[in-house]
Amino acid sequence: MGKMGNIIIGQSGGPTAAINASIAGVYAKAKELGVEHVYGMVHGIEGFLEEKLCDMDSYFSDAINLELLKRTPSAFLGSCRYKMPKPQDNEEVYEKIFTLLDKYNIGCMFYAGGNDSMDTVKMLADYAAEHGKKQRFMGVPKTIDNDLPITDHCPGYGSVAKFIATSVKEVMRDNESFGAKKPIVCIVETMGRNAGWIAAAAALAKGEDCQGPDAIYLPEVDFEVDAFLAKVKELASKKSSVIIVVSEGAKLADGRYICELASDDAWVDAFGHKTTSGAAAYLCQLVGKETGLKTRCVEISVLQRAGSHMASLTDINEAFAAGSMAMQAAFDGHTGEMVIFTRDGENPYECGMQTYDIHEIANVEKKIPRDWITEDGLNVNEKFIQYARPLIMGELTPIYVDGLPRHIVMKELYES
Amino acid sequence: MGKMGNIIIGQSGGPTAAINASIAGVYAKAKELGVEHVYGMVHGIEGFLEEKLCDMDSYFSDAINLELLKRTPSAFLGSCRYKMPKPQDNEEVYEKIFTLLDKYNIGCMFYAGGNDSMDTVKMLADYAAEHGKKQRFMGVPKTIDNDLPITDHCPGYGSVAKFIATSVKEVMRDNESFGAKKPIVCIVETMGRNAGWIAAAAALAKGEDCQGPDAIYLPEVDFEVDAFLAKVKELASKKSSVIIVVSEGAKLADGRYICELASDDAWVDAFGHKTTSGAAAYLCQLVGKETGLKTRCVEISVLQRAGSHMASLTDINEAFAAGSMAMQAAFDGHTGEMVIFTRDGENPYECGMQTYDIHEIANVEKKIPRDWITEDGLNVNEKFIQYARPLIMGELTPIYVDGLPRHIVMKELYES
Numbered sequence: 040m041g042k043m044g045n046i047i048i049g050q051s052g053g054p055t056a057a058i059n060a061s062i063a064g065v066y067a068k069a070k071e072l073g074v075e076h077v078y079g080m081v082h083g084i085e086g087f088l089e090e091k092l093c094d095m096d097s098y099f100s101d102a103i104n105l106e107l108l109k110r111t112p113s114a115f116l117g118s119c120r121y122k123m124p125k126p127q128d129n130e131e132v133y134e135k136i137f138t139l140l141d142k143y144n145i146g147c148m149f150y151a152g153g154n155d156s157m158d159t160v161k162m163l164a165d166y167a168a169e170h171g172k173k174q175r176f177m178g179v180p181k182t183i184d185n186d187l188p189i190t191d192h193c194p195g196y197g198s199v200a201k202f203i204a205t206s207v208k209e210v211m212r213d214n215e216s217f218g219a220k221k222p223i224v225c226i227v228e229t230m231g232r233n234a235g236w237i238a239a240a241a242a243l244a245k246g247e248d249c250q251g252p253d254a255i256y257l258p259e260v261d262f263e264v265d266a267f268l269a270k271v272k273e274l275a276s277k278k279s280s281v282i283i284v285v286s287e288g289a290k291l292a293d294g295r296y297i298c299e300l301a302s303d304d305a306w307v308d309a310f311g312h313k314t315t316s317g318a319a320a321y322l323c324q325l326v327g328k329e330t331g332l333k334t335r336c337v338e339i340s341v342l343q344r345a346g347s348h349m350a351s352l353t354d355i356n357e358a359f360a361a362g363s364m365a366m367q368a369a370f371d372g373h374t375g376e377m378v379i380f381t382r383d384g385e386n387p388y389e390c391g392m393q394t395y396d397i398h399e400i401a402n403v404e405k406k407i408p409r410d411w412i413t414e415d416g417l418n419v420n421e422k423f424i425q426y427a428r429p430l431i432m433g434e435l436t437p438i439y440v441d442g443l444p445r446h447i448v449m450k451e452l453y454e455s
Numbered sequence: 456m457g458k459m460g461n462i463i464i465g466q467s468g469g470p471t472a473a474i475n476a477s478i479a480g481v482y483a484k485a486k487e488l489g490v491e492h493v494y495g496m497v498h499g500i501e502g503f504l505e506e507k508l509c510d511m512d513s514y515f516s517d518a519i520n521l522e523l524l525k526r527t528p529s530a531f532l533g534s535c536r537y538k539m540p541k542p543q544d545n546e547e548v549y550e551k552i553f554t555l556l557d558k559y560n561i562g563c564m565f566y567a568g569g570n571d572s573m574d575t576v577k578m579l580a581d582y583a584a585e586h587g588k589k590q591r592f593m594g595v596p597k598t599i600d601n602d603l604p605i606t607d608h609c610p611g612y613g614s615v616a617k618f619i620a621t622s623v624k625e626v627m628r629d630n631e632s633f634g635a636k637k638p639i640v641c642i643v644e645t646m647g648r649n650a651g652w653i654a655a656a657a658a659l660a661k662g663e664d665c666q667g668p669d670a671i672y673l674p675e676v677d678f679e680v681d682a683f684l685a686k687v688k689e690l691a692s693k694k695s696s697v698i699i700v701v702s703e704g705a706k707l708a709d710g711r712y713i714c715e716l717a718s719d720d721a722w723v724d725a726f727g728h729k730t731t732s733g734a735a736a737y738l739c740q741l742v743g744k745e746t747g748l749k750t751r752c753v754e755i756s757v758l759q760r761a762g763s764h765m766a767s768l769t770d771i772n773e774a775f776a777a778g779s780m781a782m783q784a785a786f787d788g789h790t791g792e793m794v795i796f797t798r799d800g801e802n803p804y805e806c807g808m809q810t811y812d813i814h815e816i817a818n819v820e821k822k823i824p825r826d827w828i829t830e831d832g833l834n835v836n837e838k839f840i841q842y843a844r845p846l847i848m849g850e851l852t853p854i855y856v857d858g859l860p861r862h863i864v865m866k867e868l869y870e871s
Contacts (some may be wrong), residue, residue: 068618206758215868216470243857344624345625345629391560441844444621446665
């Protein structure tokens with residue numbers, strides 16, 4: 040493996056429960072293929088630009104630590120939100136990166152992330168091609184949003200879907216226990232900015248022991264305030280426990296997010312920006328004011344993407360496999376590509392993998408197909424369930440120490 | 456067991472992850488002791504007054520269903536918030552209850568709940584004694600708030616503590632992954648109205664792999680806005696990830712809850728009542744406005760008490776045992792008592808059980824002792840950890856079906 044030299048791995052964008060499994064996959068395959076040094080970028084490309092590296096071998100020569108890594112949520116290496124400049128705007132950044140890659144004899148960089156991260160991979164691969172650089176750049180998909188194109192689904196999504204479906208089911212149990220006398224309208228807010236994949240996962244709660252949410256408001260369908268209130272009233276006239284799920288990304292026909300309807304005072308941060316969440320809180324206020332019904336607000340917040348104790352085994356295994364495949368492909372000479380999943384079989388579910396030209400992927404968003412959404416726009420149908428159910432199957436039991444899931448942490452993260 | 460006749464079980468107050476294990480314990484012991492019919496009150500004493508009963512034997516003659524019951528969050532029988540009137544104010548209620556008890560040949564009523572529920576047990580036991588009624592009344596403690604007196608701890612607390620500590624640890628991982636350039640102040644809100652037991656459980660997150668929260672604001676210590684802001688600024692000047700935990704019950708010296716500081720418009724419900732949560736949201740707003748620091752708000756909401764997928768095995772086993780003991784004690788002739796836990800040993804932890812006069816328990820609240828709180832009032836010390844750690848030990852693995860924890864549900868709850 041002398042030809043390729045060492046490798047480096049970075050993580051970027053919002054953390055998930057599965058992104059660490061992907062870097063575990065890259066690491067394990069790298070060692071199998073004889074890569075000598077595996078470096079990590081501390082806080083992604085932004086940290087790398089300041090030469091913040093960690094020696095992954097010092098952590099993962101012991102196999103138990105790789106198991107812990109698969110069970111540790113968020114980004115072990117630290118994350119960043121860094122927008123790569125175009126070479127013509129700031130070539131210095133590129134020169135710095137390639138100088139550092141040469142300095143550490145790094146032949147391939149792996150970057151795990153979502154849309155923006157794939158853009159970084161694309162720009163670095165293009166620059167390398169244009170300037171005759173030998174380094175390879177591979178993308179490993181990661182996003183709870185599940186909105187990358189081409190790939191059937193994204194590592195991270197299965198785990199957040201399992202967390203959402205479980206949490207909604209548990210919240211429904213709680214809500215049902217009251218309400219004999221007076222209905223309670225519980226509004227649950229999920230993440231998901233432009234695509235409704237996360238909110239839709241709440242539909243998975245439906246089963247023999249659960250009626251599932253009464254309505255799911257998705258970004259894919261225009262939100263109408265009056266229709267929403269009418270729906271709530273109709274539901275509350277029929278049942279004592281009403282459960283509504285709303286994506287933080289649900290918006291009106293004019294493009295405003297629900298949370299933007301709140302009074303300015305309530306939802307503007309220190310810099311005058313509207314916050315990106317608060318849809319459920321606003322709708323609870325509105326329902327209370329307009330109908331007098333008792334409401335409850337549950338904003339699942341970062342718990343949903345950090346909840347690795349509820350990770351889907353399918354998701355973790357696929358995330359690991361995606362990392363391994365990226366490493367193998369780079370070893371075989373690929374660059375400027377991302378690993379994608381293909382759906383090779385249903386019943387039993389079979390997931391295949393390929394690598395794919397990053398240019399087709401970066402900066403494109405995939406939404407829920409309209410024909411996976413019920414006609415009234417207030418739920419997803421069997422097509423979605425068939426798609427999503429296999430992704431939440433199986434559990435990866437945490438390793439418990441002193442009653443809590445044990446994680447592995449990088450000391451450089453605290454020192455940087 | 457003909458002497459005692461049939462029994463009835465009810466649940467009341469806020470649901471927990473362990474209250475169903477208690478009724479499972481009553482049920483299992485009742486069958487062992489030869490009780491013929493075990494009835495359940497649908498929606499507690501309030502439903503019983505309308506003769507809403509369920510036949511628990513129809514659900515639990517199959518032992519797998521008792522296992523599911525131990526793993527089902529919230530109140531299987533439905534809950535209520537019903538304040539028993541005094542006999543002199545409304546004797547009709549008492550006559551109705553005893554008429555129904557006679558009608559179904561019920562010799563003992565078991566009521567699982569917190570403070571208000573124990574008050575119900577007390578009033579019924581007193582009425583029975585004064586009027587020469589043969590029925591017995593036993594309390595089974597249940598409250599995530601852990602604020603019942605006399606007992607070392609309450610069933611339900613260990614599970615919420617495990618959920619809080621795990622969630623705070625996971626949120627910290629997420630928060631740490633960013634923040635290399637700019638600190639992020641994450642404020643996590645827990646339940647707990649007058650006692651800080653739930654918020655304090657966040658301190659259990661501290662360990663070899665976790666620094667634990669930077670400060671915990673408890674109801675036991677007066678909250679000062681200026682001191683809070685100064686503390687946040689100090690922390691943010693030293694570290695990039697700041698984690699603050701705040702109990703919804705934390706209040707100022709003048710008695711106002713933190714959420715009451717928010718502008719009226721934001722936190723008043725349809726009936727003009729201030730909502731009981733929103734402390735974290737308010738403090739995030741405040742920190743943003745006063746310091747310009749980036750903030751994140753995590754309100755754990757009902758997820759914390761409904762999260763049976765993260766239940767503590769110790770808690771579930773003890774809740775089951777408490778139910779069994781209540782049944783045994785009633786069988787032995789006790790009435791007007793609640794099961795309490797005693798701490799019989801540390802290292803190894805040993806939990807004993809007794810029954811105790813309900814008059815000493817009802818309407819008394821237990822707070823965290825001041826000497827379990829650090830001198831600056833911003834955390835709990837080793838005494839709390841030693842107390843709480845054993846309560847979160849062990850896990851009760853959910854029974855997964857189609858990728859989600861399976862629950863058991865009572866059909867009468869949907870029909871009532």
